[in-house]
Amino acid sequence: MACSATPKIVHGPLPTNSLRSAEKSDSSCKFMGPSSFFGSKSLNKKLFSVNKAVSSVGHRSAAVVAVSSDVVKEKKLKSSSSLSNLLITREEGLVLYEDMILGRAFEDMCAQMYYRGKMFGFVHLYNGQEAVSTGFIKLLKKEDCVVSTYRDHVHALSKGVPARQVMSELFGKTTGCCRGQGGSMHMFSKEHNVLGGFAFIGEGIPVATGAAFTSKYKREVFKEDCDEVTLAFFGDGTCNNGQFFECLNMAALWKLPIVFVVENNLWAIGMSHLRSTSDPEIWKKGPAFGMPGVHVDGMDVLKVREVAKEAVGRARRGEGPTLVECETYRFRGHSLADPDELRDPAEKAHYATRDPIAALKKYILENNLASEADLKAIEKKIDEELEEAVEFAEESPVPARSQLLENVFADPKGFGIGPDGRYRCEDPKFTEGTAQV
Amino acid sequence: MAAMLQSFGVSSASVAFSDHSAKLSVRSLPVIRSEARSISCPTNGTRCTRKITTKAVATQVENPASAASKPGHELLLFEALREGLEEEMERDPRVCVMGEDVGHYGGSYKVTKGLADKYGDLRVLDTPIAENSFTGMAIGAAMTGLRPIIEGMNMGFLLLAFNQISDNCGMLHYTSGGQFTIPTVIRGPGGVGRQLGAEHSQRLESYFQSIPGIQMVACSTPYNAKGLMKAAIRSENPVVLFEHVLLYNLKERIPDEEYVLSLEEAEMVRPGEHVTILTYSRMRYHVMQAAKTLVNKGFDPEVIDIRSLKPFDLYTIGNSVKKTHRVVIVEECMRTGGIGASLTAAINENFHDYLDAPIVCLSSQDVPTPYAGTLEEWTVVQPAQIVAAVEQLCQ
Numbered sequence: 001m002a003c004s005a006t007p008k009i010v011h012g013p014l015p016t017n018s019l020r021s022a023e024k025s026d027s028s029c030k031f032m033g034p035s036s037f038f039g040s041k042s043l044n045k046k047l048f049s050v051n052k053a054v055s056s057v058g059h060r061s062a063a064v065v066a067v068s069s070d071v072v073k074e075k076k077l078k079s080s081s082s083l084s085n086l087l088i089t090r091e092e093g094l095v096l097y098e099d100m101i102l103g104r105a106f107e108d109m110c111a112q113m114y115y116r117g118k119m120f121g122f123v124h125l126y127n128g129q130e131a132v133s134t135g136f137i138k139l140l141k142k143e144d145c146v147v148s149t150y151r152d153h154v155h156a157l158s159k160g161v162p163a164r165q166v167m168s169e170l171f172g173k174t175t176g177c178c179r180g181q182g183g184s185m186h187m188f189s190k191e192h193n194v195l196g197g198f199a200f201i202g203e204g205i206p207v208a209t210g211a212a213f214t215s216k217y218k219r220e221v222f223k224e225d226c227d228e229v230t231l232a233f234f235g236d237g238t239c240n241n242g243q244f245f246e247c248l249n250m251a252a253l254w255k256l257p258i259v260f261v262v263e264n265n266l267w268a269i270g271m272s273h274l275r276s277t278s279d280p281e282i283w284k285k286g287p288a289f290g291m292p293g294v295h296v297d298g299m300d301v302l303k304v305r306e307v308a309k310e311a312v313g314r315a316r317r318g319e320g321p322t323l324v325e326c327e328t329y330r331f332r333g334h335s336l337a338d339p340d341e342l343r344d345p346a347e348k349a350h351y352a353t354r355d356p357i358a359a360l361k362k363y364i365l366e367n368n369l370a371s372e373a374d375l376k377a378i379e380k381k382i383d384e385e386l387e388e389a390v391e392f393a394e395e396s397p398v399p400a401r402s403q404l405l406e407n408v409f410a411d412p413k414g415f416g417i418g419p420d421g422r423y424r425c426e427d428p429k430f431t432e433g434t435a436q437v
Numbered sequence: 438m439a440a441m442l443q444s445f446g447v448s449s450a451s452v453a454f455s456d457h458s459a460k461l462s463v464r465s466l467p468v469i470r471s472e473a474r475s476i477s478c479p480t481n482g483t484r485c486t487r488k489i490t491t492k493a494v495a496t497q498v499e500n501p502a503s504a505a506s507k508p509g510h511e512l513l514l515f516e517a518l519r520e521g522l523e524e525e526m527e528r529d530p531r532v533c534v535m536g537e538d539v540g541h542y543g544g545s546y547k548v549t550k551g552l553a554d555k556y557g558d559l560r561v562l563d564t565p566i567a568e569n570s571f572t573g574m575a576i577g578a579a580m581t582g583l584r585p586i587i588e589g590m591n592m593g594f595l596l597l598a599f600n601q602i603s604d605n606c607g608m609l610h611y612t613s614g615g616q617f618t619i620p621t622v623i624r625g626p627g628g629v630g631r632q633l634g635a636e637h638s639q640r641l642e643s644y645f646q647s648i649p650g651i652q653m654v655a656c657s658t659p660y661n662a663k664g665l666m667k668a669a670i671r672s673e674n675p676v677v678l679f680e681h682v683l684l685y686n687l688k689e690r691i692p693d694e695e696y697v698l699s700l701e702e703a704e705m706v707r708p709g710e711h712v713t714i715l716t717y718s719r720m721r722y723h724v725m726q727a728a729k730t731l732v733n734k735g736f737d738p739e740v741i742d743i744r745s746l747k748p749f750d751l752y753t754i755g756n757s758v759k760k761t762h763r764v765v766i767v768e769e770c771m772r773t774g775g776i777g778a779s780l781t782a783a784i785n786e787n788f789h790d791y792l793d794a795p796i797v798c799l800s801s802q803d804v805p806t807p808y809a810g811t812l813e814e815w816t817v818v819q820p821a822q823i824v825a826a827v828e829q830l831c832q
Contacts (some may be wrong), residue, residue, distance in 0.1 A: 095495025145581065179614035188613035195580055196613070203600055206570040210577020217583060220559055221530060246570035253565070407615035410673035414652045416701050419755040419787050423701070424748070 021306035084364040086367055087302045093360070093369045096301055098139055098378045100130040100357050103154035105382050106163055107332075109390065110153065112168060114336045118394075119170045123184045126154040128299075128331035131356035132263050133158045135304025136231055139312055145193045145209035145230040150185035152197045155233055160192040164389040180399050181407065201234060202241035205260070208232035209247045212258035212321075219318075229257045229315040237268030239282045248289040248323065256321035259311045262325040263298065270342045286323030298326030299354040302363065329354075402432050507691045515685040517632050517659035518548045521666035522586065524695065525557055525716070529584065532670055533560045535590030545590050546626055546685050572598035572623070576605045581618040584670065589610055592627030593639040606675045607650035608728045622669040624678035628719055629817050633682070635805035641756065642679055642746050643775040653746040654700055655679040655718040659689040661744060664698030672700060679746070703750035709739035712827055713757040715780060716767040717743045720818060724767050727823035736827060746776050754789050762793040763830050767818055772800040797826050
């Protein structure tokens with residue numbers, strides 16, 4: 001396999017509904033150096049450099065990277081079987097495994113609880129997409145920010161919000177992370193820098209851009225040593241929305257420390273991505289705005305992690321944003337109200353064979369990073385954690401009437417001055433939640 | 438604690454501003470008399486005791502001798518806005534401005550002129566034309582510690598940002614259970630100008646008024662423009678500050694000392710006995726013009742500039758209604774669903790017993806503002822109509 005010194009332009013990553021590629025000696029991975037993925041700094045520069053001179057339509061000199069499953073295989077083939085050449089250590093492997101198991105088990109528990117009448121409304125589950133959340137978020141520091149959409153339970157969990165708080169929020173109790181006021185689609189945590197949870201698709205992306213702006217502001221105006229990054233997660237449907245494009249522009253323009261992570265699960269409720277998008281290859285839209293666009297197999301946590309390392313690294317170093325398209329799939333319907341009759345059973349079956357948890361388990365066991373017993377212990381631990389979370393949520397109190405008017409304003413003087421000359425918020429009835437405002 | 442005190446950026450004699458002189462403007466304008474005492478005020482779900490001003494009573498300062506020793510300085514309304522903005526940017530490095538042409542161009546109405554040179558391109562950020570996204574970006578920045586001011590080049594453009602203003606600006610503090618605050622100011626010129634056409638002549642206060650979690654104020658003089666700008670910036674709540682295209686060149690002498698006005702209070706423009714005229718923004722001037730005519734005809738109207746469009750200052754308004762028993766509302770919003778409509782409802786609900794006659798609400802016609810000068814004139818309320826309405830009401 002010849003590796004040229006200069007990276008070749010890659011046209012076309014894996015087709016989105018392809019089977020996992022076998023030993024294809026594709027041109028798509030040829031330019032990668034043998035030793036590392038996004039190896040040396042200089043190689044990075046070449047891979048991610050964007051040439052301003054775009055000479056003609058159809059010929060883009062921006063280097064984009066398509067990651068095929070062969071890359072990881074290639075690494076393995078090249079290396080000896082020593083542990084030092086593996087992508088993860090034992091500790092890392094166990095952390096990743098635990099996080100994905102937590103995500104999966106939590107969502108399964110949500111489904112159970114929903115059908116038992118413990119939670120209501122629109123609940124969107126993340127089963128099948130765990131590799132994206134774990135692959136990215138486990139690389140972050142506590143100060144880094146995560147912004148998500150309505151499919152946000154697992155993002156919150158990966159970022160560190162305790163399962164009991166998320167479960168409690170779903171049950172609508174005061175002990176929930178948002179005091180029961182947000183619900184499934186609005187998971188927020190100031191402590192863990194989860195900036196939502198948004199019900200309208202696309203409306204979280206500008207918020208994420210703003211968080212990245214603050215990071216840049218801290219560096220340049222406050223002169224702080226700030227390298228916090230923000231991750232914005234959203235789906236394929238969002239990529240046809242104006243806010244997406246407007247934010248790609250602004251992020252690239254000001255080199256904001258943000259990574260745009262597209263969880264392309266091919267379906268926006270019942271609208272297939274291919275039916276709604278003129279050019280379904282979302283990663284291509286990055287270079288149009290002056291940032292690298294990367295496509296990665298979102299069912300493989302290790303691949304996602306490798307891409308994430310580079311993208312997050314770029315942002316931390318001040319090199320600007322990256323658009324990462326993760327090809328992934330949701331095993332359940334769009335929400336618990338969705339009968340999911342539109343998707344082809346063959347498609348579902350195919351992706352079921354690519355279950356990210358099974359894949360990681362296989363990797364861990366094959367490379368002797370941990371034993372079956374270790375993994376079982378983790379699963380048991382998570383089961384217990386979830387039992388406890390449900391118990392906690394069940395026993396927590398529902399919000400009292402007095403909570404109704406709290407938190408409408410950060411400064412409750414915003415409720416105004418009443419006829420008696422006093423601020424409304426001083427009315428004793430106000431604290432009972434029965435005041436007229 | 439200091440941060441909390443700061444957040445009640447209300448002019449108060451007992452609250453010292455940390456870095457500037459605490460002398461208030463003592464012109465004959467509302468002064469908050471504070472009898473600060475500890476109360477429990479629920480925010481963030483915790484019962485926290487802190488001192489806030491409890492007597493939100495506007496009193497006239499009786500003694501002109503206690504007025505500011507310096508004569509003050511004259512400036513135009515847009516300069517007053519800029520002065521307020523600059524003072525706040527100087528005081529707090531977290532304050533920044535975002536909008537179209539706010540930086541190098543100095544603002545389409547020159548409110549931010551010179552600020553980019555002084556504070557740099559990041560603190561006075563020229564955005565691309567993407568209202569929804571840069572408003573959302575400002576909200577994200579506010580959630581993570583900054584205090585951005587969003588300028589809509591024309592208020593009407595902010596219709597494109599309605600998603601962010603309603604869902605995130607207004608509601609996010611609540612849906613996050615109080616975890617995140619959005620201390621943004623959204624400001625820009627609105628209202629009917631001189632033949633600017635329908636889309637540049639909109640009154641967004643009627644569209645935004647239902648959004649829970651935001652406050653809305655309208656400035657009308659250089660004095661209150663500066664004071665409200667500063668108050669809005671210091672507020673922990675998201676505030677929409679409505680300016681008017683035709684008022685930017687009003688000239689007035691304002692104090693040299695620093696002052697901050699209350700966001701929730703109305704302004705007594707002219708005390709009177711016969712009728713209460715409630716108004717705001719540009720219509721204040723049509724009302725004052727009509728008032729001259731009315732005084733000549735022997736009437737004694739009380740004119741109040743409500744300033745706070747959401748929430749209404751029911752104390753000032755109520756005291757007036759209790760005195761005069763007759764109300765005329767003069768607004769620039771359209772007849773349907775405007776601020777006047779809400780105000781009529783609020784007064785009827787709270788002060789019904791004190792009214793001798795139904796409330797008269799003079800609003801703009803429910804038409805897209807026409808380009809032709811004559812038609813445009815007939816869309817908004819003119820002084821002659823105000824005079825006629827008062828005459829009829831006071832028969």
